[in-house]
Amino acid sequence: MSHISPVLWQFLAKWLQHCPLFPPEASTIAPQMDALFFFLVLISLVGLTLVVLLVVAFSVLYSKNRHPKAVQIEGSTLLEATWTIIPLGLFLVAFVWGALIYFRVYTPPPNAMNIYVVGKQWMWKVEHPGGQHEIDELHVPVGRAVQLTLISQDVFHSFSIPAFRVKREAIPGRYTSVWFEATKPGTYNLFCTQYCGTGHSTMIGHVVVMKSGAYRKWLASSTSGMSLAQDGERLFASLSCNACHNTRPNARGPNLVGVYGSQLTLDDGQTVTADAAYLRQAILDPSQNATEGYAAIMPTYQGQISEGGVVELIEYIRNLTTGYRLQETLNTTQLPPVNESKTAAPAPGAQTEVNP
């Protein structure tokens, strides 16, 4: 091989070495997923070997040269049953095992910290509860369960972190969620895997897993000064949600304190859990989600708040455990004029109350 230039050799060697054949395992679910993966590889190999062995062996043993006269055979129920039942059994094992992992990946533990991800053509916007905003990047601490709540502003996207073996579609109009617990600090690929138009292949970024100390430092250094809930509070006040949703006994909207996670009875008698999905619906399409005992007078905010804004409002409502903060918004905020055309006739008196 001496005639190949050494430079080229080195280049080739380096190039080949930089070709990974297996992705890093950087989350708690990754080894579990890989176990199933290798099980499947194993049964595939067994099956393939069997098929190849049979074909090759028979081809050699019964080639025309060696075996000029074929022996006619009808079939064999016993054999056929064997190769029906064994693959079926193996496939069923794969099914059960797969389903266990599937439910694990899509059922976040209750103590997981929640990060919102909004996908749009062609970027990922990440909103941390502490008010840190990121684009095409996601910083997470090692060793903590992190839940992602995903939504898309336009078309389908898909949030994929191969090193964690998790992936979830961000779909327009609805929250989806996925969770993981990173185990190894480092920087990993983040892809949008659902085809979403021209810039699909540019919708990539990094997931940075940090030790908790570094993570805290990062949190502190990249905050905008306001937490997501505080942003939400500001939005809440500026949209004058508090004109109706306040703690007064005669309020025209339901009291939002402690509403998150509670069971609500709706106008039409159904009960729902007030989770993020419900709250989002209630903000964007309020008339369909009016709580029992309240008139469906809330205007829709469809098209007026971005998905990011909705996320902030939800985060705000989630953190409302006492009426105090709510009252504060009434007292401290100078409300912008209400958009008359959009608002269903406000009851007299509401406006005057608000002014300090």
Next chain:
Amino acid sequence: MSQHAEPHSREAELHIVSPKVYVAVALSLLALTAATCAISYIDLGVFNAVVALAIAVIKASLVVLFFMHMKYSSRLIKLTAFAGLFVFLTLISMTMADYISRAWGRW
């Protein structure tokens, strides 16, 4: 020469349905139309939809059985129609199964 493997149902020797049957069927169809229309003005809760669909199914069956001669047709034709119905119901029911168990929206 035209001995076939299985004796095909010889539909060329058509079962000719008598006009009386047609008249009876047409009249019942009209009556059922009137009935379904009238019933829709009565409040039966969820059963409004059920009754309306049930009547539609009865009407459709009448058409299929008599106007379309299904009643006098070969097993093959019956099986064919059944297969169509079956796949149609598969489409609807399995799609619905997803929506119902997803609890998205108001089910």
Next chain:
Amino acid sequence: MSSATIVNLPDPSTARIPKMNFLTRENGLLSWLLTGDHKRIATLYLISITFFFFIGGALAGLIRLELLTPQSDLMAADTYNKVFTMHGLIMIFLFLVPSVPATIGNFVIPMMVGAKDLALPKINLLSWYLYILAGGVMIYTMMVGGVDTGWTFTAPLSTHYLNTNVISAGLAVFIAGFSSIFTGLNFIVTIHKMRCPGMTWFRLPLFVWANYAASILMVLGTPVLAITLVLVILERTIHIGVFDPAYGGDPLLFQHLFWFYSHPAVYIMILPGMGVISEVISTFSRKRVFGYTAVAFSSVAIAVFGFFVWAHHMFIMGISNYAALVFSLLTMLVAVPSAIKIFNWAFTLYKGSITFETPMLYAIGFMGLFTIGGMTGIFLGATGTDIHLTETYFVVAHFHFVMVGGMLMAFLAGIHFWWPKWTGRMYPEKISQFAAVVTYIGFNLTFFPQFILGMLGMPRRYAAYPPQFQVLNVFSTAGATVLGVGYLLPVLYLTWSLRYGAIAGSNPWQATGLEWQTQSPPLTENFTEIPIMDHEAYDYEWLERQQAKEVASV
């Protein structure tokens, strides 16, 4: 490889192609364009799908060239998107769906069941015209700038966000759908109603069973795709809709309706190929197919269960977890009949007397590649692993293994197998064996690395990718070049053989199907006299007796 062969050609010094056959009976363009003869329509189909295969193949070449380097340097991202979309659309709807049924199936099914023609010759011709119209609209789409939805037309991307030619592409697929509906309908009617005396269901060749099953899927599945596309087109034109959430619609409904067709469609794409494999394996091992009934019923089982698994394409798209569970379970069930078939074919070889002509080489290639492709389907059907592997190159590799390694191999096997019947001449054996081996090597080099890429997480439909994936992509591109050569060769030597191939005689393979008991190329109405089936399919002893009788009578 052994030198033994079963080829049994007539004496070359005296052999002649019969003067009177379906090719020579009438002349002139019109006699082709207005023909009702299933064999002529099959020929028209063969020419047209080959044309579209090479367009699709050229687009595949462009894809692979672009992916040679990590940057999107050969073409811009939106061009790349159009290229893979057109590649997928053309390959699926204009090549693979009609490939075996509309060409080989059209050609041999009437002969196999002992009929003079398909039941509805005019509908058959109409189906070809619809196909050509669809092809025309597709080419038009490409001319005016292409479409970049991906072959899956995903809403709401396709309905509101793209400004490429979604409508004309949708129209093309819509029309192609009706072409395939008519083919399927025709087959079902023919198989039910046109069998010759003595041809009971369990004497039918397995190729007929497989096409019967595929036809059921065509007839019942395709209309759903048609209405879905109509809704997409309506949404696009009047900006209202049932699919876009911004208007109160539901994008998952689109997915449900689309995959309700497109999952069964993948079985439309494989079942006829499985039929070919049954014929080929039996003929070249001189043995009846092991467990005929099991193979026959597994085709039907695939067709029936194929309707219940569509949502396995939507596991991560936000369907209910419980629905995912059910669909995953059913996916496992639908995989079993395929496994049955593979093992039955393997055991058909047992105690056979095997020779390795080209069709057999392709068939053996099919067994290996389809096993890999199918088993990786299990990876995707298991919900857990699907989360990681979906929308990556693992899926791309999976479906190329089943579609290219499976169906395309089967198609080539079938073309070589029935070529002597079709044209009356043999293809050149040595070079075609060489081509078969080349495709096999090229194929593995192209698509095996994509499994690893997928496991590494490389997303599909990416014009540019992180550099760490380059090495495997280079292998893949190199393989595609080899593969391209492997596919070009048959076109060359088959064309050559039209003139210079050895005269085949009526039954060069000494196969048992009724189509081999008539002259090649066959007469316009196939048989001089309607045959009477008095033996099982694949009854080689019957054939021997028959041939002994002929020799005696000469």
Next chain:
Amino acid sequence: MAEVQHQHPPYQRHHFESVAQQFDATNFAMWLFLLTEVMFFGGLFTAYLIMRNWYYPAFVEASHHLSIFWGTTNTAVLITSSFTLAMGVWCAETRRKSGLVLCLVLTFILGLVFLCIKGIEWHAEWVDHHVPGLRFSDADFINPALDPSIYKEYHDRPLSPGMALKTEEYFFLYFAMTGMHALHMVVGICILGFIICRAWAGAYTSGHVTFVENFGLYWHFVDIIWIFLYPLLYLISRHT
């Protein structure tokens, strides 16, 4: 081959062994074609069911804006046309030429009447601004009193703006389904015109009823689709 040729009636196609086989095959083919039609409409029905369950109030009030009179009349018209066609098939089977022509013409006319009525209804939707995408306003759902005739009858409550928008979904499906149905009617009527001409010439009263019979299947099938569209679209909830 040739010796049996003389027995074949002229309408037997060359590749069939017997008329019976020809009839069986084409009849079966027609049924299969109807299966594809079932699945074609099946997609629409699925979409309809989902939307109806999500946006039930919108669907109820939107359906109040359809004319129950015309809808019911049209159902009756279509059923009658099915009846006349069935009678036509009977006439063909019993070789009554003038009866056949009469029945076919009646069917033809009833088909046209159906389309005219459909046209009247569509026109009404156009006037009322209920054509999605082209001419649509949800004003009379936000404020039902705007349309006094309907308000008097049903006392519809105002829909919230969000829900009122969804009436457009209803009308989209309404037009898609009735439009698709009407398209099938148009095709049917065209074929019917052709059949009438041939029947006039006596083509179907000489024992060869296949074509009429199969066309009958198609026509009855289109009727069945309407039998389902009628309650689904018109009768969602007529009580108040």
